Amino acid sequence: xxxxxxxxxxxxxxxxxxxxxxxxxxxxxxxxxxxxxxxxxxxxxxxxxxxxxxxxxxxxxxxxxxxxxxxxxxxxxxxxxxxxxxxxxxxxxxxxxxxxxxxxxxxxxxxxxxxxxxxxxxxxxxxxxxxxxxxxxxxxxxxxxxxxxxxxxxxxxxxxxxxxxxxxxxxxxxxxxxxxxxxxxxxxxxxxxxxxxxxxxxxxxxxxxxxxxxxxxxxxxxxxxxxxxxxx
Numbered sequence: 001x002x003x004x005x006x007x008x009x010x011x012x013x014x015x016x017x018x019x020x021x022x023x024x025x026x027x028x029x030x031x032x033x034x035x036x037x038x039x040x041x042x043x044x045x046x047x048x049x050x051x052x053x054x055x056x057x058x059x060x061x062x063x064x065x066x067x068x069x070x071x072x073x074x075x076x077x078x079x080x081x082x083x084x085x086x087x088x089x090x091x092x093x094x095x096x097x098x099x100x101x102x103x104x105x106x107x108x109x110x111x112x113x114x115x116x117x118x119x120x121x122x123x124x125x126x127x128x129x130x131x132x133x134x135x136x137x138x139x140x141x142x143x144x145x146x147x148x149x150x151x152x153x154x155x156x157x158x159x160x161x162x163x164x165x166x167x168x169x170x171x172x173x174x175x176x177x178x179x180x181x182x183x184x185x186x187x188x189x190x191x192x193x194x195x196x197x198x199x200x201x202x203x204x205x206x207x208x209x210x211x212x213x214x215x216x217x218x219x220x221x222x223x224x225x226x227x228x229x230x231x232x
Contacts, residue, residue, distance in 0.1 A: 011070070011093045012063075014055035016048055017078075018086050049073060052090040065094030069118045095121055123149050133159050133173045141173040145180045153192060156180045160206040178209065182217055190219050 052073065060068050071092040078085045095117075126140060133141070144152050159177045164170035181189040193210050196202060202210070214220060 011091050012056065012059050012068075013089060013091045014052050014059060015090075016052040016055065016088045018044075018048060018088075048075075048086075048088045052088045056090045056092060060092075060094040063094060065096055067095050067117060068092035069095055069121055119147060119149065123147065123151055127151065127155060130155055130158075133162055133164075133170050133177065136173065138173055138176065141176040145176050145178075146183050148183045150184075150188075152180060157196065157206065160209045161203050163205060178213055181213055181219070186219065189217070193219060 053071075056068065056071075069092060071090065073088065073090045075086055075088045078087055122143065126136070126144065130136065136144075144155065156177055159174055162170070162174065164174070181193065184192070193214055197207065197210060
């Protein structure tokens, strides 16, 4: 299962400070043990990472967020007045989940695939704000086309009914959107396109573009084509 979400405009951050002397202590304590220093450094860094991400999680929960997307973690050195410290900072955007969609999700250690969550959130934002192909940029058009997300299906059919004549930029974005079906499994793409034709609730422009997509992408299904001809 995966979710779409309302999203927070502002990211949140968490910081953890640790004195540099702890690393010096680790170095002198294990100087005579082969591999000891690197193992201890790694454990200390993992401990810091766990502390800062747990703090970020608690801050997200405090505002009733259900997940954090776009997580990044950085380490900086802070020195001055004879002291030296390291600060590890975690930043992410809290989101509020609102709707469950039945989509298979890869899991690692019982964690949802973070990249897919980000894609779903971005899709939700695009769908809420889409007015026409002129309202999106080429990067967004490419994301829609290559995402493989089924929630974009109504948007693509809506775009099929848009006509910009000789205006090149909108036409380029439309052509990019129509590649959406190439990134679906062939069986799914064929079913979607032919079912749309069989339902018959399309404009002439939509029918023309669906036929062009079927031909250019070699989505021919003669069984469905014969059924369509019989019904007509």
